[in-house]
Amino acid sequence: MAFILAANAQPGTSGTHIPKYDLVIVGGTPSGIMAAIAAARLGKTSVILERTAHVGGLPANGLGATDIATRGATTGLFTEFVARVKKYYIDKYGAASDQVKDCSEGYHFEPSVAEKVFGAMLKEDSSKITVLKMRQFDAEPQNIELLSGKIARITVLNRETKKNEEFAGSVFIDATYEGDLGAAAKIPFRVGREGKDEFNEPGAGRVYKYWQGAEGPGTTNQADNAVQSYNYRICLTNDPSNSLPVEKPVNYNRQEYVSMIEDVWTGKHTGVQMLEVTPAMMEDNRKTLAAGGITKIPGDRWGIGKITNMVQLPNHKTDGNNQHMAFISTDLPEENWPWPTSDWNWRDAFAERLKSYTIGLIYFAQNDKELPESFRKATREWGLAKDEYSDNGNFPRQVYIREGRRFEATCFFTAKDATAVSPGKRPPVHPSSVTASHYALDSHAVRKREPGKIHLDGFISYPTSVYTVPLGVMVPRQVSNLILPVPVSGSHIGFSTIRMEPCWMALGQAAGITASLAIDGRSRISDVNTEQLQNKLIDQKATLIYYKDINPSSADFKMVQFMGLKGYLPGWEARLDAPVDKQQVLLWNKLSGLKKTISQGAITRKQMLASIYLSLNKVK
Template identity: 80%
Template sequence: MNIAQLKIKVLLLISIAFCTVVKAQSDLVTKKYDLVIVGGTPAGIMAAISSARLGKTSLILERTSHVGGLPANGLGATDIATRGATTGLFTEFVTRVKKYYTDKYGALSEQVKACSDGYHFEPSVAEVIFGQMLAEHVDKITVLKMCQFDAEPQNIQISNGRISRISILNRDTRKIESYEGRVFIDATYEGDLGAAANIPFRVGREGKSEFNEPGAGRVYKYWGGEEGNGSTYQADNAVQSYNYRICLTNDPSNSVPIEKPLKYNRDEYVSMIEDVWTGNNTGVQMQQVTTAMMKENRKNLANGGTTKIPGDRWGIGKITNMVALPNHKTDGNNQHMSFISTDLPEENWPWPTSDWAWRDAFAQRLKEYTLGLIYFAQNEKELPESFRKATKEWGLAKDEYNDNEHFPRQVYIREGRRFEAMYFFTARDAMPVSPGKRPPAHPSSVTASHYALDSHAVRKREPGKIHLDGFISYPTAVYTVPLGVMVPKQVDNLILPVPVSGSHIGFSTIRMEPCWMALGQAAGVAASLAIDGHTRIRDVKNEQLQNLLIDQKATLMYYKDIDSSNPDFKMVQFMGLKGYLPDWEAHLDAVVDRQQLAVWNKLSGLKMKFKAGSTTRREVLRDIYRSINKQMK
């Protein structure tokens, strides 16, 4: 073979290799899915599952090496005020949790008792359950881990109001990969995909003057008390604090001692010393505590006793609020009764709009702060010996997060970007219209939900203040969430089930994982309908969406006397959202009175003839329901 022939052969081989690479890249780029979901959070997982059950394919792009979001990272004590308010795939999840513990330990075991009907679970168990649910749809759902989406315009391709392609960084290979879809879902806690799509968003707190919401703007209040001095109610750019939901245990056989972190700063924690000795705390009970009581508490602790101050917590409970989980573990959240705990206010403010380099640096800072806080409480010699001893009973659970030094892998992002979508959710949507009544019922509801208006602090301790700025909670009632909170106006095939549309206070109740799971489920169904109907998400018909959600056992309007196992569940949901059943109970077996019959006849326009006082409400509603459905067809 002469030199010329050799050159030709080499060029040919290079050409073949180049074409192979191009083909591989082309195959990757043109790989299409019905749904492309950014974020392997519970909402993202439920969106994939609900759409898979309707025959659609999904791709979940998860930045870390684990799916499951916060429930798989320490949030094992489910935040829901009324069980049964949110159902559907969320109920499937908790049912599977209970079954897991029952199958493994026995129906009468301590583990089953501690799991509280599946609402309390270990982080590793949450990840197992999510994995099982995804595995059942392996032919429809693809999960790719270590895939990072950055909120940059070059990572998203939009034309004619529709996203066609997004690009991610493969954190293992350090290469850019692109994926195409028919509908895109932002299931991130931060709202990165929506930001890249240029959807308007808010970060920070609205002032009270904008929506007249309780707790809006700068507010100081004792925990459980009234708003106090220093409250200005003014808007600002403050973001409620983040922390880690740490999984602790007092089981010596499964406990890893807390060691001093490399970047330990004792000065950050010294204010705790006086709080422990005096029993000073942020609870409303402090209004009854006198200087003499604090002095007596100091003497008691010096003699080896424990705190006697009302509202004060002892030992590890002074710095973390713990809820028991199975196998002697706890979900360790921030302690709302203390001035210093596992939250790290102020420093997290840039998180929602920062890049991942900044976020990763803060995550490490927060990890070192948290470990340093516990180490301080367990070892600081200026603290009472009895306090240190009680705190030292606890350590990290050895059998959790084995690839991350037994520490949670994700920060608890309570609030990121909040987008401005078709509907803007405020406190009014979660509060009763009058005492004992419901909040406003949304005809386009895709889930019911219930939690307090609840925000953690936005600022660190300030001299003379009764609590940390913005650490608030106000009661609500079971409410409905309209589809519009996750449907942007600007992009036709984007859904935002996690970074939903709302004020800081409105978002503070929606932001619980059960509600996010339900919104994810609704997003998957809405996406499927939009694909089938070749329409925009916002043009999906309410009744069609709601019927499919109810078929998947979702509760759209909560009733105390009707659940998803009732044969009339679907009828009650439909009629409730149409305004026929505005009260908390349906009372289907009660006889209908003349006044109620007149109201229903007027609502339906059917003028159906029933005998008041002898016909049950069930019979009347069934007939109206059948007639309405017949007209709709």
């Protein structure tokens, strides 16, 4: 990646001149990358300050199975990334190849491919974007200069030279998973879980819930300081030509995993199917395994699937996540609680601890002689992919930080913002939406296995509908030139659906455009004209409100987005070609303040909407 120095500079604290950019972006995550690209396409310069030697965040570190419930809900630069992934596999292997099939239209990809695609996108705008790696920002007061409610400059550590470097900018973007820049800027934040009494959210506070089932004994819904667990998204393969065996780690502690032995023999798991499993069935399962068979317990996973949930990626690889149905898996609850507010020395130590734990778990499942031989044999079919992370022992370089600080900004996102107001309807529509998105209210465990509990505390999932995300979740009140597209404002449960990379990419894109408009207008971030921002987002193919029958390639997309956010199209389909009826005429006249006289069935919904759309825009 070429390093492009900004044209402007200003005196540093040491008397030297420091580079000044339009945007200073802390964090080379997908959100930070998209912020820089969106701004570059509007002519603005950016510097991305990435702590590691690689950009791309979690997608470049094992999260290859894209977490989105409705494809097409989130578009813009995210779907550009997806399209480029698919094109990569087509160009390299052919349109009819297994690799193209396994990439699932570009939504599933190998870690190395994600990094290549992000790199290619950045390179196309390299005249405007500078990428500096191995730059660490620490959330300490001395590393940020605030003047009259604005950030003037920040100081980062060059991890290679061990020297401090200063960067000035017009707008600063916190694209870190932890929210370190926002914390240094003294933006109020939350860590932990709100109780149900605060926002009346499903799954709030302390909860024990069968996976895909009901809540159970021990649930109190009380607030606490617990942080949902982290893990590594491990890239495994069963291709012998590309597989490396998992070796016993130096700090191997067998006792951490022994409770899994009975789970394997009996088929015990955390799914709702356990309500139908009897002691006799579990004893019969033990006999089956002793005879060399495999589990017969409904819902039970076998082999490597008992300890990791695997989604197939191209080239016989997998995205190995924590197994939702297991008491022991790749998550390491409790021990990560200090991460959001700790320094990098502590975080690096925990990252090594988690790596050792994860490798030890796989080693235990493949080799411990108290496990059934048939189980160990099935598990040993899998190893680390030797063509991934070649500079890091073929292991992911970044911990999966599911939740760090959650800042309190001008809008606060809760479960109600993602939940239908009534069955079949939308969640509340935010007129200031900067993206649509969709994923479940989804949190991983906060505590390790507890005797007698049906699952781990806090491991939950509740359904949502496609929702809109308001600009205000990333706009703080206290600092006028700071945007927070990753550590956004919300409750633990509200954040649990926003926290997926497609949504973070879309928020990054919105942050880049917002920053550009603020610079052009010499205004505070909070004073950027929302409709102007939304028009720019739509020009960059972003979806602000989702319709099943309209996409960004439609000639009517912009009109539908504009009218949808204003309440003209509350359903899930725009139905532009349908004839307009009398009730619709009355409603749209009331919303617009116009007096359109139209005979029922005389024109289509599209024709009337277009007439109102033109009238409203003429008024402006």
